[in-house]
Amino acid sequence: MEGRTKFILLFVIAQFVGLLAVLLMGIWMGKYLGGFAWYTGSPTKFNYHPFFLTLGLIFIYGDAILVYRLFNTQNKLTIKIVHTVLQFAALLFTITGVQAVFSAHADTGSANLYSIHGWIGITTVFMFALQFTMGFFFYLFPGVSDSLKTWYMSAHRYWGVAIFVMAIATALIGSMEEVGFKIPDYNTRTAQAYVVNFMAMSLVVFGWLVTYLVSKPEYKRDASGYANMDAQS
Numbered sequence: 001m002e003g004r005t006k007f008i009l010l011f012v013i014a015q016f017v018g019l020l021a022v023l024l025m026g027i028w029m030g031k032y033l034g035g036f037a038w039y040t041g042s043p044t045k046f047n048y049h050p051f052f053l054t055l056g057l058i059f060i061y062g063d064a065i066l067v068y069r070l071f072n073t074q075n076k077l078t079i080k081i082v083h084t085v086l087q088f089a090a091l092l093f094t095i096t097g098v099q100a101v102f103s104a105h106a107d108t109g110s111a112n113l114y115s116i117h118g119w120i121g122i123t124t125v126f127m128f129a130l131q132f133t134m135g136f137f138f139y140l141f142p143g144v145s146d147s148l149k150t151w152y153m154s155a156h157r158y159w160g161v162a163i164f165v166m167a168i169a170t171a172l173i174g175s176m177e178e179v180g181f182k183i184p185d186y187n188t189r190t191a192q193a194y195v196v197n198f199m200a201m202s203l204v205v206f207g208w209l210v211t212y213l214v215s216k217p218e219y220k221r222d223a224s225g226y227a228n229m230d231a232q233s
């Protein structure tokens with residue numbers, strides 16, 4: 001199959017499985033775990049946490065990674081703005097989603113940051129905030145030299161993908177923790193268990209597709225002058 005056709009096909013499949021993961025997470029939280037309501041003492045305030053993180057730090061973030069590959073011949077500045085807007089949306093969902101669990105814990109007097117999920121999760125969020133800030137200063141702030149932009153680009157690329165992989169791993173660990181808290185009959189293969197397992201599988205497939213599409217050199221911005229600019233911004 002021709003390179004561009006294959007890219008588009010895999011990109012569309014990625015959208016499908018990514019949205020499926022968000023939808024199934026929404027069904028798990030919305031239908032099986034009581035829905036969404038944010039007020040002091042709300043038993044369902046926590047539910048914003050998994051939903052916003054899956055939507056923001058996995059789905060939107062994954063697409064933000066892919067926009068340079070999707071619009072591989074369009075004006076670089078426009079794509080840079082799209083990338084930034086998507087990352088900013090991901091950041092807002094991430095902050096609100098993490099705030100939901102801290103606030104839910106404060107309401108009930110529960111402990112914070114005691115679990116593997118909490119430790120890896122807070123590290124991922126910190127790395128994302130740092131990556132966003134560094135990206136902003138290196139690539140949107142006026143006056144940074146091209147050589148400095150090129151120097152930072154390989155770190156920005158590596159950490160961009162590493163944070164995405166960490167986000168998926170964190171969501172999988174968090175889901176198992178939530179299963180332990182909320183689904184005592186998980187081993188009897190209830191409908192809820194299938195929703196959770198298909199959601200988790202969708203996250204993994206979305207992770208495969210995004211990392212595959214971003215790692216293939218042939219899907220980079222085309223060689224006719226763009227590749228060079230790519231290294232700088």
Ligand code: HEM
Pocket residue numbers: 049050051053054057058098101102105111112113114115116117118119120121122124125166167168170171172174175176177178181
């Ligand atoms: C990228 C995705 C995610 C990140 C970065 C993340 C991050 C965090 C952080 C930092 C905490 C600690 C909050 C505190 O100690 O008060 C936390 C707690 C929690 N998260 Fe997540 N989370 C993610 C996704 C999920 C998902 C998908 C679920 C499950 C459906 C989940 C379930 C939980 C649970 C049950 C807690 C409370 C218990 C604990 O602190 O481990 N998380 N998460």
